[in-house]
Amino acid sequence: MEKGKRWIVGLLACMVVLSACSKENDEKDANSTKDKTNAEQSTATPSIAASKTDLYKMAEPVNTSFILRVNPDLKLPQGDTMDNNLFTRYISEQTNINFKLQWYASNTDYEQKAKLAIASNDLPDAIIVDEKQFRAMAEGGQIEDLTDVYNKYASDEVKKYYDSTKGRALKQATFNKKLMALPNIVPQADAYVLTWLRKDWLDKLGLPEPKTLEDVEKITEAFIKRDPDGNGKADTVGITGNNSTITQWYGHDFRAIFNVYNSHPGIWYKDSSDKVVYGSTTPEAKQALVKAREFYAKGLYDKEFATRKDPNELVVSGQTGLFFQAWWEPFSLGDAIKRDPKADWKAYAITGVNSKYNVSMVATSSSFLVVKKGNKQPEALMKYLNFVTRFFKSPTANDLKIDHVQYVSILPLTLNIDYEDTATKKHDMLVQANEGKLSPDQLTPEMKGHYERWQRVLASSGKPDPADWSAPYAYLYGIGAFPKEEAQNKVYPAYTGTTPTMDKKWSNLQKLEDETFFNIVLGKKPIEAFDQFVSDWKNQGGEQITKEIEAELQK
Template sequence: MNKLMKAVSFVMAASLVLAGCGGGNADKAGNVGGNEANPETVDYFKLPEPVEMSVIKSVGPGLKLKSGETIEDNEYTNYVFNKTNIKTKVLWDASSTDFDQKMQLAIANNEIPDAMIVDEKTFRAMAAADQLEDLTAVYKRYASPQMKDFYKSTDDKALEKATYDGKLMAIPSVAIQADAPSILWLRQDWLDKVNLKAPRTIDELKQVLHAFIEKDPDGNGQADTIGLTGNSFQLATDGGGIHDFKGIFNAFHSYPMIWIKDENGEVVYGSTTFGTKQALSAIHEMYAEGLIDKEFALRKNPDDLVLSGKAGAFFGPWWVPWALIDSLKHNPKADWKPFMIEDAKGQYNIASVPVSNFFLVVRKGYAHPEAAVVYSNMRVQAERTPDKQAMKLDPGHGLWPLLMTVDYADAATRKHDLLLDALAGKVKKEEMDGEMQLVYEQELRDRKNPRKNPDDWAAPAAYLLGAGILKLPMNVTDPVYSAMTKTMESRWANLQKMETETFYKIVLGDEPLNAFDQFVKDWKEQGGDKIVEEVKEELKK
């Protein structure tokens, strides 16, 4: 993982309270917010008696525990117990690189913790193997009004995704749809220096990149600036990537790595469409002209180019300002602004993010399945509408026993609107929740001394600029499938390897553009056609 993404992981973990939009502080009593199916009082946030809930932990390489703390016993687990009466026990932990393999082995041996977070493929496999507890009744009884409100923002599609054979078998995540657009982040001060307007089209982007390379935008008298950054991990990710070229793909109605329906309503894999071939051609031309970092395919840390002030253009999501804090510390004059690249018809195209990517599941037979729901209520409230104790938790740890994003699907734009209303005097500061008051105060300080304190600049910029760009009218393509079919289990790794290698070779000029046609042919013959049919069958269920 490159340094910028590490920084983003840290900042976003610390700032998840800023990614939501306070769903209102519901009282603890069951008669507040409506829980019609439950006539007696239910405490959404604390069980009547202490219970133990076993979990497993993925531990990042940079984790530093405080003196006397362990992964099982720390300020986060103590907060959880004090708030919920849930004592979490760590069955085992593993490094982030080994965690998934160890987890899959444990599932295969039916050595499952009481609660765990899994991806969609694992969730459906566990549900099919009858390893999961039915959460239908405990969700209906114990889910807080705030949690239910978040799921309503998805039109309950998230709950549908967590339903198997008519039963709610997991507590699903809610993906913030703001992560869908790939935004072009540019240094406005560089645009001003080279006397150009922000680009709207691919051709205008190329003009800007030429100027960024040739006209000494940083004013140091040296030819040491580059055009567009790229990464050595993936040319186009399926959501939330930095330094990829997804924004260019989307401008050609191309949605790599995503299952979609084409203009005829047929299920297709986005990486095999004609639009993808067009996008690869455009990216290759930009690379051949020297407009893309010539070392991008090998560069492990493309963020270094941004943080050191050598690059003034890259694609990323709305929350990029949090990742630019170090850039501003290096150069407070760096004035980053977001823009979108349009297609040939002047329209903006995006693929929406799958409504749920992760699922909190409960082991079948666990005596207290309601603990998972109460825990979820507490954790989400602690991040979205935190109390004083939650605000004191060290974000550098992020040691929640279980961590999964549950928020409003349109959280970022809600925050954008709320902040604008507060700045316009339409909403009083005291009428906002604690975290929005913080962002409001940060924006006021930043307006007095622009970018002097990067920490004050980041959150307001993410919501006012990054989320503001999301207000543009966009053509949205919805993914139709995001799990794993039987043939995908055995063939997908090889198919993805072939895809990645072919795309890079085309972009770098090691293969001609028509290598794409051979890739599509090989992809279909080596399992792609069968997978397409399996996806179609899955969609009928």
């Protein structure tokens, strides 16, 4: 089945926003004051040589080679190159690190060249890799141990972001009890699956807001049967589905139903007995499939979801009023709002059978900055990360004089670290500004922009520009729907890398899972087919993969 693409636009837009906001002036707190003062003093007295304890600047100039993924359409100001431009010169001035470009490529060419460089050990001094590559390089002795480097040279600002993950990020970058990489931090807001519905339809039919899956069932049935759009036609469709997957993270899927049963398909996690399990093979997953099958049989799901290329077309046309999606869905609702400005979309978190809001968390880290084995000054990369984090999140007066946008796409090494709950912090900031508790000048540049957009929405007489509406609405009403921390049951992945057997057999195992789950939901196979699936999954490689993961977790 062809993967629909349109609903992924929201994800991509959100990723751009999160990436951009990670490169903005973030909240400042007392922990970063010492670092910032240190940096400003260094800038104010350039004639004084940097000391060995300076967390931002090497005592002597250091050349550091790197490789770069570039956009084929990249255009730079005249006279600038990818390793000699306004920003790299400022980096050199501030850190004494001179980045030297070893090679560059775009898209798939970059991936192929990077894999070849790793395989042949023809590495630059530092490189950003994925988790599979990181673990292979650590296993092969290709990279430096950064344990002492981090402990001695990481700034308080960098440490506070890593500390926000409660040790998970650094643990993911640890191999044989040594910190072998500096990991990124993935915003955890994307893990939450919300129920998005037409609140105006809900009010018209006199229905209460949903709190449980049973409420969702009643609302969906009412939307289908009671003509909420008032056009006199029985043309309202039920919950949208995804023609590519039942449980994988593409949006408009069935994960919300699985989470209700404390089922966490598609991830490896530790169960209550501390045993590693694959979430798609548990008894809870079977319970969720029973309910999903029941919903479809009752006509509560779009009958054509398995063949419909784009579920978002039902949203835009006004034919559906309920679906499951992430907090950033408003980025995909622009056309729907333009067509019907009175459509009042609201998001809700649904409690599970265990009276908790169950969440399948995403990997804490997905990218890793590693330093080539034999590098004599690995602390240079730690100081670079200190600097670039300060530059984008708590810039000094001198930092602010440098264009924060022009050269972002060609940073020598891009590693996004932030609070793992950064989206929630930004929601709180925007709410406080709307309530007058923060002035616009107290906001970060990104959130100040969203605040100004929201003011234009409020002044639009009910006909907002979708370009103004989407981002602030996502933060206010998407993130705003998250349940309180104490009401959540967060299940974190125990392992997000790959194993030898996974490399060989995972595509077949995924196909087995997708086909079985689709056939059960569509009623083409009985629910007992799940038990056969679990047995086949184990015999065809799943059991061996589980053993390999357990072994990896011991390293």
